[in-house]
Amino acid sequence: MARKITTRRKTLNTLFAWGIGLLIFFPILWTILTSFKTEAQAIADPPVFLFFDWTLENYAIVQERSDYMRFLWNSVILAGGSTVIGIAIGVPAAWSMAFVPSKRTKDILMWMLSTKMLPAVGVLYPIYLLFIKLGLLDTRLGLTIVLMLINLPIIIWMLYTYFKEIPGEILEAARMDGAGLKEEILYILTPMAIPGIASTLLLNIILAWNEAFWTLNLTAAKAAPLTAFIASYSSPEGLFYAKLSAASTMAIAPILILGWFSQKQLVRGLTFGAVK
Amino acid sequence: MATQHSRSAARIMMAPAVILLLGWMLVPLTMTLYFSFKKYLPLRGGDLGWVGFDNYVRFVSSSAFWPSIQTTLIIVGGVLLITVVLGVLLSMLLDQPMWGQGVVRILVIAPFFVMPTVSALVWKNMFMDPVNGLLAYLWKFFGAQPVEWLSDASIFSIVLIVSWQWLPFATLILLTAIQSLDSEQLEAAEMDGAPPLSRFGHIVLPHLSRAITIVVLIQTIFLLAIFAEIFVTTQGSFGTKTLTYLIFQRVLESQNVGLGSAGGVYAIILANIVAIFLMRIVGKNLDA
Amino acid sequence: MGQITLNQITKSFGEVQVIPPLDLQIEDGEFVVFVGPSGCGKSTLLRLIAGLEDVTTGEILIDGNEATRVPPAKRGLAMVFQSYALYPHMSVRKNIAFPLRMAGIDKETQKAKVEAAAKVLNLTDYLERKPGQLSGGQRQRVAIGRAIVREPAAFLFDEPLSNLDAALRVNMRLEISELHNSLETTMIYVTHDQVEAMTMADKIVVLRAGVIEQVGTPLELYHTPRNTFVAGFIGSPKMNFLTGAFAEEYGTDTIGIRPEHLDVSQSEGKWSGVVSVSEHLGSDTFLHVDVNGLPDPVTVRATGEFGVRHGDTVHLTPDTSKIHRFDKQGLRIA
Numbered sequence: 001m002a003r004k005i006t007t008r009r010k011t012l013n014t015l016f017a018w019g020i021g022l023l024i025f026f027p028i029l030w031t032i033l034t035s036f037k038t039e040a041q042a043i044a045d046p047p048v049f050l051f052f053d054w055t056l057e058n059y060a061i062v063q064e065r066s067d068y069m070r071f072l073w074n075s076v077i078l079a080g081g082s083t084v085i086g087i088a089i090g091v092p093a094a095w096s097m098a099f100v101p102s103k104r105t106k107d108i109l110m111w112m113l114s115t116k117m118l119p120a121v122g123v124l125y126p127i128y129l130l131f132i133k134l135g136l137l138d139t140r141l142g143l144t145i146v147l148m149l150i151n152l153p154i155i156i157w158m159l160y161t162y163f164k165e166i167p168g169e170i171l172e173a174a175r176m177d178g179a180g181l182k183e184e185i186l187y188i189l190t191p192m193a194i195p196g197i198a199s200t201l202l203l204n205i206i207l208a209w210n211e212a213f214w215t216l217n218l219t220a221a222k223a224a225p226l227t228a229f230i231a232s233y234s235s236p237e238g239l240f241y242a243k244l245s246a247a248s249t250m251a252i253a254p255i256l257i258l259g260w261f262s263q264k265q266l267v268r269g270l271t272f273g274a275v276k
Numbered sequence: 277m278a279t280q281h282s283r284s285a286a287r288i289m290m291a292p293a294v295i296l297l298l299g300w301m302l303v304p305l306t307m308t309l310y311f312s313f314k315k316y317l318p319l320r321g322g323d324l325g326w327v328g329f330d331n332y333v334r335f336v337s338s339s340a341f342w343p344s345i346q347t348t349l350i351i352v353g354g355v356l357l358i359t360v361v362l363g364v365l366l367s368m369l370l371d372q373p374m375w376g377q378g379v380v381r382i383l384v385i386a387p388f389f390v391m392p393t394v395s396a397l398v399w400k401n402m403f404m405d406p407v408n409g410l411l412a413y414l415w416k417f418f419g420a421q422p423v424e425w426l427s428d429a430s431i432f433s434i435v436l437i438v439s440w441q442w443l444p445f446a447t448l449i450l451l452t453a454i455q456s457l458d459s460e461q462l463e464a465a466e467m468d469g470a471p472p473l474s475r476f477g478h479i480v481l482p483h484l485s486r487a488i489t490i491v492v493l494i495q496t497i498f499l500l501a502i503f504a505e506i507f508v509t510t511q512g513s514f515g516t517k518t519l520t521y522l523i524f525q526r527v528l529e530s531q532n533v534g535l536g537s538a539g540g541v542y543a544i545i546l547a548n549i550v551a552i553f554l555m556r557i558v559g560k561n562l563d564a
Numbered sequence: 565m566g567q568i569t570l571n572q573i574t575k576s577f578g579e580v581q582v583i584p585p586l587d588l589q590i591e592d593g594e595f596v597v598f599v600g601p602s603g604c605g606k607s608t609l610l611r612l613i614a615g616l617e618d619v620t621t622g623e624i625l626i627d628g629n630e631a632t633r634v635p636p637a638k639r640g641l642a643m644v645f646q647s648y649a650l651y652p653h654m655s656v657r658k659n660i661a662f663p664l665r666m667a668g669i670d671k672e673t674q675k676a677k678v679e680a681a682a683k684v685l686n687l688t689d690y691l692e693r694k695p696g697q698l699s700g701g702q703r704q705r706v707a708i709g710r711a712i713v714r715e716p717a718a719f720l721f722d723e724p725l726s727n728l729d730a731a732l733r734v735n736m737r738l739e740i741s742e743l744h745n746s747l748e749t750t751m752i753y754v755t756h757d758q759v760e761a762m763t764m765a766d767k768i769v770v771l772r773a774g775v776i777e778q779v780g781t782p783l784e785l786y787h788t789p790r791n792t793f794v795a796g797f798i799g800s801p802k803m804n805f806l807t808g809a810f811a812e813e814y815g816t817d818t819i820g821i822r823p824e825h826l827d828v829s830q831s832e833g834k835w836s837g838v839v840s841v842s843e844h845l846g847s848d849t850f851l852h853v854d855v856n857g858l859p860d861p862v863t864v865r866a867t868g869e870f871g872v873r874h875g876d877t878v879h880l881t882p883d884t885s886k887i888h889r890f891d892k893q894g895l896r897i898a
Contacts, residue, residue, distance in 0.1 A: 014374040020366065021383035024443065028386055030410065031398050043408040046417075093293035096286030108294065110555055115301045117551035119501050121520045122540035123304035125311065125527045130304070149300045156293060172616050173649035177710065178637040178666035181285055187662075191653040210391040212504035217528065230393040231508055241402055248394045259389035260382050267452045270445065271490050271558075 028252070035059070035245035042241035058246035066229065068250065075225035075251075077140050078215070079208040082147035083201055086155045089148075091197065094159035095189065099171060109160065116153040120213045131218055138220045146218065147208045154207065155200055158269045162196025163189075199265035202258055206266075209255050226251040305544075312537035319531045331538035335526075343515065344522040347431065351518060352499045354435040355442060356492055362439075363446030363491065364484065370447070371454045381451075388444035392504035399437045400426060400509045430514035437505055442498075446491045453487035454480070486557070493554035500547055519543055565592040565627055566718040566750030568613060573622030575608055575774075582608055583774040585622065590718075590752065590767075592627075595744050598754045599761040599797070600771035606754045607722055609771070613752065614720050615639050626717060637666070642711035643720040646727065648703045650695035650710075656682075657691040660709040667714075681709040684743075701732045708743070718750035725760065737763060758798050762786070770794050792894035795820050801850060801863045803888070809857065810835075811889075816897055818890040823850065823865040825886035830872065833879025837862065839872050853878055 022029075033049070034042050041052045062068050097105045127146065128137075136142025166189065174188045212227040219228050230251055233244050259266070312331055315324040335341060370381060387395065403410050404425035412422035425433045457480065465475050501520055510516045512525060523543060527536030568590040575583040582605050590596050598606040611617045613624060615636035623632045631639055642663070650659050657678055664674045682688045685705040695703055704724060711719055721740070725733045741764050744751050755761055761768050762782045770777040770785065770793075778790040782798075789795035795803050803820045811819045827833065828851065837855035849870045852861040864880060872878060889897040 010373050010375070013369070013372040014376065017369050017372070017374050017380045018376065020369070021380040024440070025383040025386055027395070027398055027403065027440070028390065030402060031394075034402065045413060047410060047413055089292050089296065092289035096289040100282050100286035102283070102286075106559065108290070110559055112293070112297055113555060113558065114548075114551060115297050117497055117547055117554070118301065118305070119520065119540075119543045119547045121501065121503070121523045121527075122544040122547075123308055124524065124540070125533050125537060126304035126307035128528070129307070149296060152293060152297060167647055167649065169645045169647050169649040170651060172614075172636075173643065173645055173710075174651075174662070175616065175636045176614060176641065176643045177663035177714070179662075180637070181282070183666060188651060192651075206389060210389070212392040213501070216393075216504060216507060217524075227391050227393045227504070230391065230397060231504070233397055241408065244397060244401060248398055252390050252394055255391070256386060256389050259385070263381070263385060263448065266385075266388075267449050271449060271494060 028256075031245045032249050033245075034242055035249045037242050037245075039240065039242045042245070058242045059250070062243055062247045062250070066232075066247075068229070068247065071224060071226050071229035072250070074140060074223055075209055075227075078143050078147055078223075078225050079205045081140070081144040082151065082208045083155075083204040085144070086148045086152050086204060087159075087197065087201060090152060090155040090159050090200075091193075094156050094163055095185070097156075098160050098163035098166075099168065109157070112153040112156055116150070120150070124217065127214075128217065137218060138222045138224075140223045143215060143218055143223055143225075146214050147211055150211070150214070151204050151207055154269055155204055158200040158203065158265070159193075159196060161268060162200070163193060165196075166192050199262060200269070202262040203265050203269040206255050206259055206262065308537045308540050308544075310537075311533050312541050314534045316534040316537075317532055327534065331534045332541070335535055335538045335542065340517060340522055344517050344519045347516060348500065348518040348520075350431055351435055351438065351502070351516075352496060354431075355438045355499055356495060358435070358439040359442045359446040359495065360488060360491060362443055363450050364481075364488070366443070366447045367450035367454050368480070370451055385444040385448050387440050388442070388448075390441070392441065392502075393508050395441055396437060396505045396508035399433075399440070404433055426510055427514045430510055430516045434505060434509065434516055437509070438499065438502060441505075442495055445495070449491050450484060450487055453484050457483050489557060490554070493550060493557070496550045497547060497554065500543070500550070519546070566590075566716075567592045567625075567627050568718060568750065568752075569625040569628075570613070571623045571625065573612060573619045573624065575605075575612060575617065576620045581620075581774070583612070586774070586776060588769065588776065588779070590750060593748050593750055595741075595751045595753065595764060595766045596769060597761040597765035597767070598752065598769045598771060599756065599758055600777075601797075602756055603773075604771040605774035606756075606771045608774075610643075610720050610722055610752060610754050614641055614643050640714075640717040641720055642714045642716035642718075643722065644704075644707045644711050644724045646723040648695075648707040648724075648727075650703055650706055652695055655692050655694055656687060656698070656706050656709075659695065659706055660687075660713055663710060663714045677713045678709075681712045684712070685709050700728050701736065704728065704736055705739075708740075712743075712747075716749070718752060721751065721753040723754055723756070725755070725757075740764065759800060762798065768798075770797060788896065789820075789888065790896055792818065792820065792890050795888055795890070795896075801865070804860075804862045805890075806858060806862075814887060814889055816889040817892050818894070820888035820890060821882045821886065823863040825883045826862070826864045827881040827883065828864050828866045828870070829879050829881070830876070831879065833881040835862075835880045836877060837880065839874055839876045839878055841874065842872055844868070851878065853880065855880070 035058055036054045036056070037048070037052050038055060038057075041048055097109060131137040131142050134142070170192070171184060171188060174184050179187065210227065215225050215227045216231060219225070230247060233240070233247065313326055313328060315327045315330070316322070317324065366384065370377065370384065374380070401409070406412055406422050406424045409425075411425065415422045423429060461479055462475060465479055470478065502518070503520055503524065506512055506516055506518065506521050512521045517525075519539070520543065523536050523539040526532050526539055570586060570588040572585045572587060573583065574581060574585050586609070598609060600606050608617065612619050615631075615634060619632060623630060625631060626639060626641075651662065654662065660678045660681055661674045664677060678691070679688070682691055685708060687702065687705055687709060690698060690702060695706065698706065707724070724740075725736050728736060737760060753760075753764060765782055767779065768782055768785055769779050772793055778785060778794045785794060785798045789798060792805065796805070799822055801823050803822050806819050806821070807817065811817055835855050837853040839851050840854050840861055841852045843850040845868070847868050849866045849868055851864045851866055851870075851872065853864055854861050862880065891897055
């Protein structure tokens with residue numbers, strides 16, 4: 001049982017942990033703060049922390065100059081689309097492996113996992129070539145398919161571990177109660193699996209949103225998502241810290257919020273269920 | 277629990293996923309293998325015929341190969357060392373009773389959600405810039421000469437950036453593992469007279485060993501493939517050219533597809549060696 | 565109605581045959597208990613009857629109709645699972661109504677039947693709750709309610725009481741027995757607890773390693789166990805088995821004598837020994853006596869007031885008419 005901890009000890013823990021937590025978070029905090037500064041304040045010497053003239057002009061400029069909304073929209077389509085398609089393909093597959101296991105189920109799962117381990121750079125040219133031949137280069141469709149495929153193993157694994165937690169007896173009870181396969185999936189399995197499916201959805205949106213190998217290599221202007229948009233800032237031209245910060249803040253804000261909701265599932269998803 | 281009827285339904289439901297992944301794996305893999313035995317320069321004559329193992333030999337004997345292996349190992353090893361050691365310490369700290377635990381947790385894991393291009397750019401410009409970066413101000417404040425991070429300490433800088441991104445992952449997984457440690461075990465050890473350090477060594481660490489192994493293996497897979505961090509910061513110069521980046525340059529920048537494909541095969545083999553160990557552990561978990 | 569016939573059925577999982585050819589006849593309205601140690605195949609047998617597993621060979625008849633390949637839903641049987649298997653996302657009302665909903669019965673009838681079942685099972689006040697908010701006993705009742713509303717040909721129970729604490733178990737045991745008396749429907753009940761088997765069954769089927777060791781009424785099994793396995797399994801505390809010189813006197817290899825058929829005295833008796841442990845239950849006292857020449861202590865039932873302690877010498881005398889004789893193979897000698 002948890003035992004009593006002295007207040008002194010708890011205070012020390014708190015101070016120490018908050019100190020380290022803030023230190024780790026600082027780069028993000030600094031980026032967010034800088035996004036509200038003018039370019040001059042952004043590189044002021046000494047740096048200003050909180051006491052500057054807060055302004056929103058950087059956000060307006062970023063949108064105006066670079067059409068931020070288009071990149072954002074691409075990110076939303078790519079991350080959302082690849083995840084939804086992945087779930088649609090993953091749910092039946094994970095269902096059948098979890099509830100109708102055969103001798104080969106384990107091998108199939110392991111093999112799916114192994115496709116995730118394939119280094120992207122090893123197949124970069126073939127994919128690049130196929131994309132050119134099929135006219136998919138710099139299209140949302142092509143990238144959605146690639147992002148779906150690279151995350152499909154994680155989707156199936158996560159769903160599998162969630163489905164495994166649904167007791168088989170409940171499905172048997174449904175079968176005894178007269179439910180056919182359709183009713184079983186519709187009335188019993190789906191409602192019980194929704195929390196797991198939601199977590200899978202969340203984590204995969206995050207992974208797809210942040211994916212930065214294929215999105216950088218297979219897009220130019222039309223289908224480029226935020227990862228590529230931010231990378232275009234890498235050659236500095238004069239005073240631009242505040243605008244860089246504004247763009248960065250906008251790119252990471254949605255996913256930071258989603259991420260905080262999904263911390264628990266993150267562990268399960270990224271370790272393929274090996275740590276829960 | 278299964279009857280004949282449900283078995284055939286299951287097979288149909290698995291088919292799309294299996295077929296897609298099979299295609300995704302086999303088609304490009306076969307093409308990479310095919311190109312790796314060819315002299316293939318799309319911009320300079322295209323397919324120039326079969327060359328046997330020439331590309332494999334040339335890739336390994338090029339002056340850039342061994343440095344790239346060295347860089348890869350330093351980056352992967354450095355990040356692993358930093359994230360695992362700090363991750364263990366941090367997860368133990370976060371496991372202690374404190375006020376605002378939830379908020380601290382959020383602060384600590386936040387970097388993981390930052391997209392790689394953003395974190396690379398933010399670190400490169402706002403922290404590591406030798407003129408306007410925050411670290412430069414800090415150095416000046418203490419009267420030191422600001423460091424040209426990304427050229428003079430390029431590998432260290434990349435290790436720092438990548439560690440910042442992956443420390444949350446290690447911490448989160450180790451924290452989850454630590455929380456599953458039965459507190460009665462620790463109390464029993466305390467009753468047996470074990471001092472704190474040996475309680476850590478004999479109970480906490482062994483308990484974490486599986487989680488640490490998983491962190492190491494998964495991170496290795498991802499770290500071998502880091503790309504955006506280098507692409508955005510140094511473009512592979514100043515000794516930061518990893519194997520992944522070298523292959524990328526061969527394929528897309530110099531458009532020497534045959535050579536790059538041979539490199540790709542090496543990368544696949546390397547990743548598979550790590551993957552085998554990871555799969556063993558995950559596989560064991562499946563039986564449990 | 566609810567007559568079930570198993571004809572030469574077998575079940576194999578891959579290479580392993582868990583049920584060798586087996587015949588069993590269950591009459592309409594009977595309360596049949598499958599009992600045996602864990603891993604004896606009793607749950608598998610129940611699941612074969614339910615249709616949750618396919619039989620490898622042989623046939624199952626329900627009311628004389630071939631049902632071997634009929635899917636579980638069409639067999640007209642209802643099952644209560646060990647874990648209760650309630651649908652966690654549905655209220656109690658919806659849980660109980662689920663089989664009716666699947667059968668396409670109209671809403672009004674559903675409502676009436678659910679409420680009638682809830683009344684019988686004292687669940688009326690809990691109809692709108694989710695299973696997670698119920699106690700173990702209440703969940704058990706919901707599971708039974710879900711079975712009752714279907715008006716099945718037979719009820720199948722798979723160790724339904726094993727997740728309940730001891731006091732509740734006794735209560736539920738009585739409730740299930742009462743339910744059987746009022747419904748007069750066939751019930752097949754799987755348990756590893758011989759007390760449940762003895763108290764509830766019309767007919768007990770004792771299983772070991774997939775093989776039926778004996779079928780009979782509780783008292784038949786108690787009085788005339790077919791072999792040492794059944795003799796040792798039925799009855800509490802267990803029957804004492806004596807070998808060597810003790811058995812030779814009765815002209816066989818092994819004799820069995822139940823603790824309640826041994827007379828114990830502090831002054832004189834046939835065999836003498838030293839008390840190692842005495843357990844006072846109030847109503848009875850169970851003595852574990854080390855008898856010279858026997859490897860295991862002999863268990864004896866004495867009256868509640870029998871005042872002996874560890875180390876005391878006692879004398880035991882068997883009731884000769886209650887001695888069971890077994891041959892080398894462990895089979896009963898008449």
